Amino acid sequence: MTTATGKARFGVVNFPGSNCEKDTLYVIEKVLKAEVDEIWHKETSLKGIDVLVLPGGFSYGDYLRCGSIAKFSPIMKPVIEFAQNGGVVIGICNGFQVLLESGLLPGALISNSSCKFICKDIFVKVERNDTPATRGIEKGAVLKIPIAHHDGNYFCDEKTLETLKANNQIVLRYCDENGNVNQEANPNGSISNIAGICNRQRNIFGLMPHPERNAEKILGNADGLAIFEALAECRTFDS
């Protein structure tokens, strides 16, 4: 859909317990200057959205497993349909957990290997720049983005990992500031240093880092903005 701003129209889902939806809305509306709707989880339809964001937080208090209850929120039915029809969906942190629990992306996020909640800036390497969320970013670029999670340790079985690699679905990997992907730069024990993956069609993307938390220079650096700028160019349903 073409908006007056010429940018994608965003939707940000608000689950009970989400706590990054306001930051995300702020970045899209005030920094990116794109149109955005806040969508309460009880809504049962999505209209005129080009890019849908499942934000970070602690949906349903992280009870049972992170994201496990949010996947049954009424809004998830249209979200799953939207995603399966090629709609661009990005899940940040808890949103990533919801995408995995919903089966929209493969694998799971388990407890950090340190068993601690980690809140700090980390570096990620952009492994591919032909996804809706990384277009325009140089391949191999190193972004400094904060993480804030207890369950960010990406896990999948060997067969799934092989498939992810073969299909080039690993979008972001934890690295050091020079772009070296190694165990020292892995904050949470994620298999193969995975920080973000997409589906085979590339329209569904989940990541643990919080790009909405550093989309303005005043917050240290604005590396996170590049992801939102890429998404702003997406047109799911041209009209």
Next chain:
Amino acid sequence: MKVSVTVSLKEGILDPQGKAVEHALQSLGFNSVKGVRIGKSIEIEMDGSGNQKEAVKDMCLKLLSNPVTENFKINAEPNK
């Protein structure tokens, strides 16, 4: 009728909480401890109607466990 479900991490899945408890037990002098895994116990009160065994299995598959990382065991199976 009460049904109890145990959800445990699959073999090979890292359990840092279990590791921490294992080390704590060993440092308390429980030298016979060779490993600790922590899971969840879920008790479900049911009204006894319908095919409860199937219902509880369905609950485990849909919500109570994550097949990627967890196994489940229905401990006190309902009558039917």
